[in-house]
Each structure stands twice: as structure tokens, then as C-alpha cells.
Amino acid sequence: MTNDFLVFDHVTKRFGAMTAVNDVSLTVKKGEFFSLLGPSGCGKTTLLRMLGGFERPDSGRIYLEGKDITDLPPNQRRVHTVFQNYALFPTMTIWDNIAFSLKLAKKDPEEIEERVDEILEMIQLSDQAWKYPNQLSGGQKQRVAIARALVDRPLVLLLDEPLAALDLKLRQHMLIELDTIHDQVGITFLYVTHDQGEAMSLSDRIAVINKGTIEQLDGPAKIYEAPANRFVASFIGDTNFFSGEIVSIEGDYCFIQCENFPQIQAFNDKNLKVGQKVDLSVRPEKMRVTPTPPLPEKGAGINVYPSKVNDIVYQGVYTRYWVTSSGCKIHTLRPHSRFLLDQEPITWNDDVFLWWHPDDGYMVEVKED
Amino acid sequence: MKKDNLNPLKSKKAEWVVTLPGFVWLALFFAIPAVIVLAFTFHGHTANGGVGDWSMSTWRELVDPDYPAIVWNTLRISFWVTLWSIVLALPCAYAIARMNSKWKNIVAGSIMLPFWTSFVVRVFAWKTMLHPDGWLQSCYITWLTVKNWMLAWIGLASHAPIDVASSTILDSEAAVVLVSVYSFIPFAIMPIYTAAEKFDFSLLEAARDLGASNFYAFRKIFIPGVKQGLISAILMVFIPAIGSYVIPQMLGGTDCVLIGNKIFMRAIQMRNIPHASALATLMAVSVLVPIGCAMWWKRRQNARDRKRLEAQTARLLVSRH
Ligand SMILES: Nc1ncnc2c1ncn2[C@@H]1O[C@H](COP(=O)(O)OP(=O)(O)OP(=O)(O)O)[C@@H](O)[C@H]1O
Numbered sequence A: 001m002t003n004d005f006l007v008f009d010h011v012t013k014r015f016g017a018m019t020a021v022n023d024v025s026l027t028v029k030k031g032e033f034f035s036l037l038g039p040s041g042c043g044k045t046t047l048l049r050m051l052g053g054f055e056r057p058d059s060g061r062i063y064l065e066g067k068d069i070t071d072l073p074p075n076q077r078r079v080h081t082v083f084q085n086y087a088l089f090p091t092m093t094i095w096d097n098i099a100f101s102l103k104l105a106k107k108d109p110e111e112i113e114e115r116v117d118e119i120l121e122m123i124q125l126s127d128q129a130w131k132y133p134n135q136l137s138g139g140q141k142q143r144v145a146i147a148r149a150l151v152d153r154p155l156v157l158l159l160d161e162p163l164a165a166l167d168l169k170l171r172q173h174m175l176i177e178l179d180t181i182h183d184q185v186g187i188t189f190l191y192v193t194h195d196q197g198e199a200m201s202l203s204d205r206i207a208v209i210n211k212g213t214i215e216q217l218d219g220p221a222k223i224y225e226a227p228a229n230r231f232v233a234s235f236i237g238d239t240n241f242f243s244g245e246i247v248s249i250e251g252d253y254c255f256i257q258c259e260n261f262p263q264i265q266a267f268n269d270k271n272l273k274v275g276q277k278v279d280l281s282v283r284p285e286k287m288r289v290t291p292t293p294p295l296p297e298k299g300a301g302i303n304v305y306p307s308k309v310n311d312i313v314y315q316g317v318y319t320r321y322w323v324t325s326s327g328c329k330i331h332t333l334r335p336h337s338r339f340l341l342d343q344e345p346i347t348w349n350d351d352v353f354l355w356w357h358p359d360d361g362y363m364v365e366v367k368e369d
Numbered sequence B: 001m002k003k004d005n006l007n008p009l010k011s012k013k014a015e016w017v018v019t020l021p022g023f024v025w026l027a028l029f030f031a032i033p034a035v036i037v038l039a040f041t042f043h044g045h046t047a048n049g050g051v052g053d054w055s056m057s058t059w060r061e062l063v064d065p066d067y068p069a070i071v072w073n074t075l076r077i078s079f080w081v082t083l084w085s086i087v088l089a090l091p092c093a094y095a096i097a098r099m100n101s102k103w104k105n106i107v108a109g110s111i112m113l114p115f116w117t118s119f120v121v122r123v124f125a126w127k128t129m130l131h132p133d134g135w136l137q138s139c140y141i142t143w144l145t146v147k148n149w150m151l152a153w154i155g156l157a158s159h160a161p162i163d164v165a166s167s168t169i170l171d172s173e174a175a176v177v178l179v180s181v182y183s184f185i186p187f188a189i190m191p192i193y194t195a196a197e198k199f200d201f202s203l204l205e206a207a208r209d210l211g212a213s214n215f216y217a218f219r220k221i222f223i224p225g226v227k228q229g230l231i232s233a234i235l236m237v238f239i240p241a242i243g244s245y246v247i248p249q250m251l252g253g254t255d256c257v258l259i260g261n262k263i264f265m266r267a268i269q270m271r272n273i274p275h276a277s278a279l280a281t282l283m284a285v286s287v288l289v290p291i292g293c294a295m296w297w298k299r300r301q302n303a304r305d306r307k308r309l310e311a312q313t314a315r316l317l318v319s320r321h
């Protein structure tokens, strides 16, 4: 199949008693921007190092373009890595750093010159070519590292948290730049990060990894809106969980009874039956807090709960509210815009109404009894 | 107050205070003695071992047909000693630097272990080990055979059988090189190891990742990365090798007389201090002149490289507009 460009087939890697990567199977398409996202120590780097040839899997195979590359040494794989610390050669100029792989491939000097110049142009560092790596800024080093890995057109570019060492502004700038570079070169990118924002904004698809196993593999929107389980829902963005049991069903909607909490209405997209236990995830930005109850809507009713404001954290773009309702602590966001500024202000210990539309809750986990 | 003064080392006075002891030490024990040695060469000597009047007689005596050969021998043997020491020390230092910290300390420490035994005793022990009935002798014969065969193979010499009876490793140049390498190799390993400790080994992975073989990565990334250590190692071995006299004295026989032996002989046995001084000066000059040339050449090369790169940059910038 043409889609099976890069395949991990039941790959497992152990370090002593610890299983760093546990039976991972995934397929990356050609030209895709694919991200591995997960908390620290979940095995992302290990997965990448096995593809780079720096670790051997204990079991399972890795295929690239249909060829088994599991046992090939690193220099025989057309896969290049952008290391987290850049790993630029300090004894070589920028130009020589970039030309390294081309010289190794014994390309003729004219072609080397042409290609290095071309890529220097692309990363806009032509005027820095004769400098040494320690004379560059972090962002420039980053770009050189990417150029060095891209210049001989590998089949896959591996990026291991390439932006982790940069400050916020530069990181946002580099994100856009990475996206542009990916569009320009059309090479498959395998991107490792523990920053969900980076993964969401760049990737075609994301594999969410936890403790060495893939929890979900989907597009960014799907992962955010329809998390496969509790881990994914809580790792990607913030959320409020309600655990309970379905007590009644009305058309497309069901009612969930949680302990110490009034019934919640939710969209029953999974066709669950009365008596089944579920975890309902409601993202903070999908909830509202208002001093007055919302106007009744047509069709399904709205979930409305009287609450008390515990905490308010102003965060620039929005304000985060922590409220208590029937003993449950719930957090929600309110963006600042002209429209909302006109609303009545809310302060500590106010009695407010917390509400959300039943369609905005997502039932993430069905616990089998 | 100027900002510079906040840093005590930046103020002129403090700088003097800090560097003065070093200067005094160097002046007292290096610069002044060197000048004295040089001055002695322009004196004659007296019969009872003193330094005579100003004269050029010492330099005239130095026109001994043996000396160029001895200087050349010294340089050649020191070169081989340095080369072997570095070739062996490099992988050794690399391996130690890659060990986990427990082993690292044990191995690095044991490299210094031989220094707990007197140098002369150790060299004397080699005399026993190199005895014609020992296994090192048979190794030597094998080495000679292989060397002859290889030289013949690349066409540098005609193939001649080894005269086993007269080829003893004791009292040969090979013994001097072998034992010198043995004695000086810790001085080569230590600076390279210190540099390798600071070397970022992930660079080797990066090189491998970009398509380099292990050896290529070692050669192009590791060796330039420990260059400073390598330079100290070369100096740390080459300089004592040039001045060495105990090893050739005890193991070199009559074949292998080095400048150190000659200086020793002139100074102690013949009590001709000016002559010994002249030999020392001669040796120093014959080392410093090539090094000076090499440095000049390197400087010129660097300037050229820089010009080339700047030209390249200019070309790039032009092509962009
Ligand atoms: N060489 C090794 N020896 C022993 N354990 C290792 C080795 N490399 C990784 N591990 C372990 O394997 C697990 C996964 O490590 P890995 O580096 O892949 O995590 P990661 O997902 O990249 O984390 P991070 O986001 O912090 O970089 C960790 O628990 C780590 O301690």
C-alpha cells in the first residue's frame, strides 16, 4: 500500500525491568506532519531513537518504504534527526555543518555548494554562513539544525522537542516557520513534543502516548473534541470530569446521575443504555458562568447549576473561574471581548449560574461492569 | 565607580597581583636559566669543569660530524614515540570518557598507578622483560618480519630475511620507542581524557545520523573536538621525549644515542658545561624552528579559509539580490 510509508509494527523496548515502549504499532503517511505527544518519560524519545537507529527494539519491526530497517545502523537510514540540543558541530562553520551529509554522500562540489546555498537562503541565514555555531542565537541554531537535517532530502525528518529550549515568542515564530518549511520540502515530519499546543497547531495527525502505549491516534480536532479516554481528555487541554450512571434516555440525549450532583443531560452519541457507567468530560471554555440564569433554549434543555465563585484567575486572554456547585469544584473560562465586558462583573463568593449545552459534554469512557 | 572595577580581576592592580607570582616563577626558573644557558655557549671551558672566558670556541667545536645524525635520530625517535603514544592514547581516552562514572574513576586512577614506582626501577624492569630469551623478543622478530614484508610489498625496500641472531630488541631503537611510549603515555591520555570529558558525545550520534560511519565520526567530530587536549598531549610527550636520556642509556645500547645522552656525557662526564649548553640550544632551535614554521603556515591557512568563506558569503548575498 502506498500509504504504508513508515510502519512501526508491534514495537517494544525495555530498559531493564522498565518498559519504555510497549507494543506500539502505527503507520505514518508520506509527506505527513505526524506528532508524538505525551507526558515526560512516556517513551517518545525512545520511539524516535529506534527509528533513527540508536536503539534496537526488543521485539517488533520498523519498515520504511516497505523495507525492514530495524537492524540497519543509523548511517544507512534515510532518516535525519533534529536533536533537542541541536548538536551542531562546534568545530565547523554553519556552512560546513550543513554540507556535512552532502560531503558524506560524495556529491560533487558544485552540487553541494548549490544545495547548501539554497537551503541557507530558505532559512534566511545566508549572511551567517561563515560563523561558528556558538556565534548564533538559539533560534538561528535551531534553523541551522533543521537545514542540516533537511539538505540531503531524507525520507523522514525526526524532530525531538526542537522548540523546547526557545522562549515563548521565538517558539511561536518557529512554529510558523516549521510549518512553512514542511510545506516547502514535502518531507515527512515526525515531531516529538510534550506541548499539546505545538502538536495541535502543526500536525496532520497526533499519537497521544502514555507509559509507552498509544492512547489515541487521530487528527488534532478529533483528539481535542472526541478524546478516546480519560487520560487523553485530561492530557490535552483542561477539562472537568463527571462520573456517573445513565438513569434515563430521551431521544438523542441521556441523563447522567453523579454522586452528590444533580442530573446532567448529555448527547448520547455512543447509544448507551440505562444503567451504564460513564465519564463525562466538559471543557472549561464550553461552560458559562453568569449572574443570571440563561434564557431557555428550544429543543434540548440546558444544564444549569447554581454555584458559588471560589477563585478568579485573570490570564490576559481570558479569566479562569473556579466555582463550587453541590460540593463539586469546577473550572471554567470566560474570554474578554467587548460583548462580554457588557456583562455584569463577577467577583469572589458571588452566587452565579454555571451552565452548558448538553451537546458540549463528551462521554469519554464507558466503564464495563 | 566604573563598572569594570566591580570585577576585581578587571582592575589593573588586581591583575598584576594575581599574575605576578606566575611571572616571577617563570622568570626565575625558566627565562633566566635559558638566558644563562645561551650565554654559556659563548664561553670556553676550563680544565676543572668551570666556564671560561667569552669565546666562540664552543660553537666551533660543535661542528662535529656526528651531531646532525644525533639530532636527527632524536627528532625521529621522539616523533615515533609521540605518534604511537597519541594513537594509543586517543581510543583509550575516548573509552574512559564513555565509561560510567564508577569505572571512569577506577581506570583513570590506575593510569597514574605506575608513578608510585620509581621511574628508573620501571625502566630497569623492562631490561629483564626485553631479554633475548623473553617473549617480547619473539614479538620483535615477528614485527621485523611483517615490517620487512610490508616495505617490500609497497616497494620501499627489497625483501631481505631477518638476521635473528643479531636482531635483539634489547639495545635497539625499538626498545627505546617501546619503553618511551610506555613511560609517557599517561601524559598523553590525561589531557585527551580531560578534553573528552567535556566533549558532547551526542555530536557523534548526530554525525552517525547524518550518514557518517563510526570511524568517520570519530575522525571528523571527536578528534577536532578534543583538539586542545591533543595539542597538550603532543607537547607533554614530545618535549620529554626530546630530552630523554635514561631510557636510551639503559635500553638503547650503542646504536641509539640521543641528544640527551650527549648532553649528559658532556656535562657530567667531560665536565664541559658550555658544550652541553650549546647542544641543548641546538636541540631547542631544531624543535622550535619547525614549530614556528608550522604555526606561521597555519595562521596563513586560517586567514585564507576566512577569506574564502567571506567571499562565499558575499557571493551568496549577491545572488540573493
Ligand atoms: N538508556 C536508557 N537506559 C535506561 N532507561 C532509559 C534509557 N533511555 C530512556 N529510559 C527510560 O525510558 C523511559 C522513556 O524515556 P524517553 O526518553 O523515551 O521519554 P520521553 O517521552 O522522551 O520523555 P521526555 O519528554 O522527558 O523527553 C523513561 O522512563 C526513561 O527513564
Ligand SMILES: [Mg+2]
Pocket (backbone or CB within 6 Å): A044, A045, A046, A160
Ligand atoms: Mg525525550
